[in-house]
Amino acid sequence: MSAPPDKSFPVTWEELHRNAKALAWRLSEMGPFTGIAAVTRGGLVPAAIVARELDIRLIDTVCIISYDEFSQGQLKVLKGVAGDGHDWLIVDDLVDTGRTARAVREMLPKAHFATIYAKPAGKPLVDTYVTEVSQDTWILFPWDIEPQFIQPIAKRRNG
Ligand SMILES: O=P(O)(O)OC[C@H]1O[C@H](OP(=O)(O)OP(=O)(O)O)[C@H](O)[C@@H]1O
Ligand SMILES: Nc1nc2[nH]cnc2c(=O)[nH]1
Ligand SMILES: [Mg+2]
Numbered sequence: 001m002s003a004p005p006d007k008s009f010p011v012t013w014e015e016l017h018r019n020a021k022a023l024a025w026r027l028s029e030m031g032p033f034t035g036i037a038a039v040t041r042g043g044l045v046p047a048a049i050v051a052r053e054l055d056i057r058l059i060d061t062v063c064i065i066s067y068d069e070f071s072q073g074q075l076k077v078l079k080g081v082a083g084d085g086h087d088w089l090i091v092d093d094l095v096d097t098g099r100t101a102r103a104v105r106e107m108l109p110k111a112h113f114a115t116i117y118a119k120p121a122g123k124p125l126v127d128t129y130v131t132e133v134s135q136d137t138w139i140l141f142p143w144d145i146e147p148q149f150i151q152p153i154a155k156r157r158n159g
Contacts, residue, residue: 005070007137016142019116020046022130024053027114030128033089037062037081037111039104042093042141046116050091062090062107066100070138075103085111094139095122095129 011019027033027050035058038047044061051059063078081088085108094117095101101113101122117139118129133139 005136005138007134008140009133009137010140010145011142013142016045016116017049019130020049021053023114023116023128024050026128026130027089027112028054030112031087031089033112034058034087035060035089037085037088037090037104037108039064039090039092039100043091043115045143046093047091050089050114056089062104064100064103072097072099075099077103077107080107084109088112089114091115093117093141094133095119095126096135098122098125101125 023046033054033056036047036051036056037060038044040061040063047059060081061079062081065076065078066072088108088111090104090108090111090113092100092115095115096119098121102125105113105125112127113125114128115126116130117133118126119133119135121135123129123132
């Protein structure tokens, strides 16, 4: 198991819902979209929220394995989507290095690619995003975390 990057950016369910709705507001001025391709697994919850807001009922999945916890390995595509992505929206939770986005874009070159979060290296690969996060920060999604005791700052500083 590799270690997480030093800086973390925890996201609550409420913040995620608010940001996914902000993404939907932006996307509502584009399209209309025939359907959504959610990039599993991180894109599933954002795609559900965007689909609800844009009244899209046709949802498919692009299934990719990329990261094992905090380190990226060889990309493995388990399942794609038929067609070239014309009038389709791709939704993922974030772009980091952009490797996943690049692979999905190659599969669906005509689709509109949207994420909630974008780090600088992956930003050029996304058509629409909501929040930029620095490259050395790890975003912690609500489904990856649970509340637990944490030492006061003073104690953490003094070792
Ligand atoms: O821009 P990149 O460096 O390629 O990273 C971005 C991808 O990494 C995460 O997925 P992950 O592989 O962790 O799988 P998961 O969605 O199943 O959690 C995230 O959901 C993006 O899909
Ligand atoms: N949860 C999470 N998954 C990622 N995959 C690539 N970058 C990240 C990140 O910052 N957070
Ligand atoms: Mg993912």
